[in-house]
Amino acid sequence: MEAPSILPLALEDISLRHDGQQILDRINMLVARRRTTVVLGPNGAGKSMLLKVAHGLIAPDSGAVRWSGLSGAAAHARQAMVFQKPVLLNRSVLANIVHAVRLQGIARAKAVHRAHTALDYVGLGDMAVRPARSLSGGEQQRLSFARAWARDPEVLFLDEPTASLDPAASWSIEQIIVELRREGRTAILSTHDLAMARRLADDLVFLHRGRALEAGAAAQLFADPKTPELAAFLKGELHW
Amino acid sequence: MPDLTEGFAAAFRLLFGFDADLWEIIVLSLEVNLAAVVLSCLIGLPLGGALAVYRFRGRKAVIVLVNALMGLPPVVVGLLVYLILSRSGPLGSLNILFTPGAMVIAQAILVTPIVTALTRQIIENLWQDYREQLTSLGSSRRRAIPTLLWDGRTAVLTAVLAGFGRAAAEVGAVIIVGGNIAHHTRTMTTAIALETGRGNLALALGLGIVLVTLAILLNAAAWMVRERSTPEAALVAASR
Numbered sequence: 001m002e003a004p005s006i007l008p009l010a011l012e013d014i015s016l017r018h019d020g021q022q023i024l025d026r027i028n029m030l031v032a033r034r035r036t037t038v039v040l041g042p043n044g045a046g047k048s049m050l051l052k053v054a055h056g057l058i059a060p061d062s063g064a065v066r067w068s069g070l071s072g073a074a075a076h077a078r079q080a081m082v083f084q085k086p087v088l089l090n091r092s093v094l095a096n097i098v099h100a101v102r103l104q105g106i107a108r109a110k111a112v113h114r115a116h117t118a119l120d121y122v123g124l125g126d127m128a129v130r131p132a133r134s135l136s137g138g139e140q141q142r143l144s145f146a147r148a149w150a151r152d153p154e155v156l157f158l159d160e161p162t163a164s165l166d167p168a169a170s171w172s173i174e175q176i177i178v179e180l181r182r183e184g185r186t187a188i189l190s191t192h193d194l195a196m197a198r199r200l201a202d203d204l205v206f207l208h209r210g211r212a213l214e215a216g217a218a219a220q221l222f223a224d225p226k227t228p229e230l231a232a233f234l235k236g237e238l239h240w
Numbered sequence: 241m242p243d244l245t246e247g248f249a250a251a252f253r254l255l256f257g258f259d260a261d262l263w264e265i266i267v268l269s270l271e272v273n274l275a276a277v278v279l280s281c282l283i284g285l286p287l288g289g290a291l292a293v294y295r296f297r298g299r300k301a302v303i304v305l306v307n308a309l310m311g312l313p314p315v316v317v318g319l320l321v322y323l324i325l326s327r328s329g330p331l332g333s334l335n336i337l338f339t340p341g342a343m344v345i346a347q348a349i350l351v352t353p354i355v356t357a358l359t360r361q362i363i364e365n366l367w368q369d370y371r372e373q374l375t376s377l378g379s380s381r382r383r384a385i386p387t388l389l390w391d392g393r394t395a396v397l398t399a400v401l402a403g404f405g406r407a408a409a410e411v412g413a414v415i416i417v418g419g420n421i422a423h424h425t426r427t428m429t430t431a432i433a434l435e436t437g438r439g440n441l442a443l444a445l446g447l448g449i450v451l452v453t454l455a456i457l458l459n460a461a462a463w464m465v466r467e468r469s470t471p472e473a474a475l476v477a478a479s480r
Contacts, residue, residue, distance in 0.1 A: 057372050077378060087373035090391045099387065100377045151377075 006067040006075045006154060007033040007186055014053055014063035016046075016210075023049045024060065025210040031155075031188055031203075036181050038197045038218065039190040041207035042238055047190035048084070050207065051157045054188065055081050077104065080148035081157040084164060086140040093119065093135065093143055094128040100147045118150035119143075122176055138169025145176050156180060158189040162196065174199065194234065198222060206230045208238075243441065250442030251449055262443065266450055269427040272340050272414070273407040276347035280355045280403055283348075285396065288359025289385035293367050303360065309353035314346075318416030321346040325417065338419040343427070346413040351403040358399035362392045394465050401462045408454055 009031040016024040023046045031037050031054075039047045052058045054065055056076055067075040089096050097115035102108065119125045122142040127135065132143060141161060148156055158177065162170035177200055180187055191197055197204065201218035206229070213227045225231040232238040254262050291303060323329050325337040325345075336342050366388045374384050389396055411429035418425035420434055428447045435444040 052372070055376060057375055073378070079376075081376040083373065087370055089370075089387070090393075103378050103383070147377075 003078065003154070004069050005033055006070050006078045007031065008068055009054065009155070010064075010066045011050075011054060012064045012066065014050070014060045014065070016049060016053060016058070016060050018049075022210050024053065027063070027207075027210075027212045029205050029212055029215055031186065033186055034181075034184050035202035036177070036187045036189060036200050037203040037205065038201035039188065039205045039207055040192070040194070040197045040201075040233070041190075042192055042233065044209075045192075045207040046210040047192075047207055048159050051081070051159050051188060051190055055079055055157045057081075077151075078154045079157065080151050080153035080155075082141070082144045082148050082159065082161050084160040086144040088132040088140060088143060090133060091131070092128065093124060093130050093132050096132045096143060097147045097150045101150050104151060114150050115146075118146040121149055121179075122146040123172070136169070138165050138172065141165060141169065141173055142176065145173070149180070154186060156185060156187045158187055160190055160192070162193070163191070170196075194236070206233070208233075247441040247445045248449075251446035254442060254446045255449065259446075262446055264423065265426050265428055265431050265447065268340065268425075269408070269429075272343045272347065272427060273404060275340075275344045276351055276407045277355075277400060277404045279344065279348040280351035281400060284352045284355030284403075285359055285389055286385060288356040289363050289389055291356070291360040292363035293381045293384055293388070303357075306353050306357045306360070310357050312350055312353065314350055314410040314412035315416065317346055317349050318413035321349065321413070321417045337417060338421060338425060340418070340425060342417040343414045343425060346417045347407045347410065350410060350413060351407050354403045354406055355399055358402060359389075359396055362395045362399065363388045366392050394468075397465050398462045401458050405455060405458055408451065408458075 011027055011029045011031075014024050014027040015022070027050060029037075039050060041047050049058065053060050056065065056079075069075075070078070089099060091099075094112070094115050097118050098108070098111045101111035101114050106114070116125070116128065119128055122145050124135075124139060124142055124146060127139065132140070135143060145161075161177075162173050165173065174196065177187060177189065189200060197218070204214070204216065204218040204221045205212050206214040206221065206225075206227075208229045214221055214225065214230050221230065222234065225234055229238060291299065291306070321342065322337065324331050325334065325342055326332055327337075336345075363385070367384070370384070370388065370391070374387065379387065409429065411433055414420075414425070414427050415430045415433065418427070418430065420426050420430040426434075428451050432444045432447050432451075435441070435447075
């Protein structure tokens with residue numbers, strides 16, 4: 001983590017249309033260093049799209065994604081993303097991580113070493129030779145985290161990482177997210193799970209129908225929502 | 241049907257008596273088929289992968305063309321290669337008409353579109369699932385092609401086997417450019433055509449039995465590859 005920081009990240013007036021629908025509508029947000037920013041909102045609010053735009057997987061129709069210091073591929077190399085549904089290669093658990101590390105231009109021997117460290121990090125150390133797709137859903141998601149961690153990212157985009165998992169698996173993923181923050185990494189986590197947001201968020205962005213209705217310190221927003229939408233969502237009365 | 245039973249009996253005597261002429265033909269056939277398939281893979285695997293991941297003007301037209309070339313009539317390919325390699329043709333100076341080399345070229349022209357088109361379809365499907373994850377990991381499209389080919393290896397192998405089946409079964413191209421010269425360019429299919437015409441049914445049937453057996457073995461191999469690649473098989477393999 002000695003490399004120069006690419007934070008804070010500024011999203012400026014991000015708009016995105018898809019199939020005639022306004023997915024993201026003039027979003028402005030700032031992501032601070034070494035904090036966990038939770039993008040909270042009901043299903044269909046545009047949370048996944050916002051993370052993908054910020055990570056550079058989707059180009060916005062208008063607006064800008066500005067990292068500090070670095071840009072383009074250099075900034076991208078300091079980021080990693082974990083998707084709701086893990087996409088794993090049809091090879092062993094270990095080979096999945098080695099592939100990801102090798103893409104950073106790291107030699108095989110060193111990549112294998114780092115892959116083993118990453119598997120220990122998420123508690124999959126004894127599954128290295130298993131075919132990745134024979135793992136359970138929770139284990140597959142932990143492997144996704146190990147793969148992201150192995151690239152030593154400063155910023156992690158976590159797109160509803162527990163949405164398809166049972167409570168026990170979700171809990172183990174949350175432990176990893178807590179550990180990532182303790183290491184000084186910055187996470188941008190999207191979720192519709194209010195309880196999870198309360199446990200993990202330092203900062204909060206409330207997204208509703210493609211618009212960022214509220215943003216700020218999580219404790220304050222939870223205590224004193226300014227918009228009727230967030231107030232309703234906190235009461236469990238806003239479903240989309 | 242005394243002719244048929246006698247023919248089969250004579251055929252088995254030739255096969256298991258290891259008749260030198262018969263086995264010479266079988267070995268040459270396999271060499272030509274194999275060389276043609278290797279050549280086709282060297283071209284078709286990367287080409288199919290590139291057609292799957294790159295987007296460019298005229299891409300659809302290229303895909304339609306490659307798909308159409310899968311149905312090339314072997315005699316027409318034989319005729320074209322004959323014209324190109326004949327003494328007055330553009331590549332006549334190579335002096336390879338009526339050699340196994342010419343047969344390899346003709347069969348490669350027949351097999352390459354099959355390997356390319358099937359590979360393109362397989363890799364395009366994979367790319368849809370992997371694109372965001374691989375892009376997130378910093379993989380370029382070019383770098384993604386070998387990754388995708390390896391991940392789709394079982395499906396790709398069935399495409400290669402389909403190409404081999406085409407090469408092993410065709411007669412029109414090799415008979416024109418090879419000339420069906422005894423001890424030099426006589427393959428199983430051309431020998432069957434010739435010996436049937438000459439009334440030498442034992443040799444023709446013996447070769448026919450080998451060809452059919454080969455086809456069955458190829459299909460069985462393709463089937464086993466697919467079976468072994470199921471998640472259940474992976475689990476069984478991992479628990480051993």
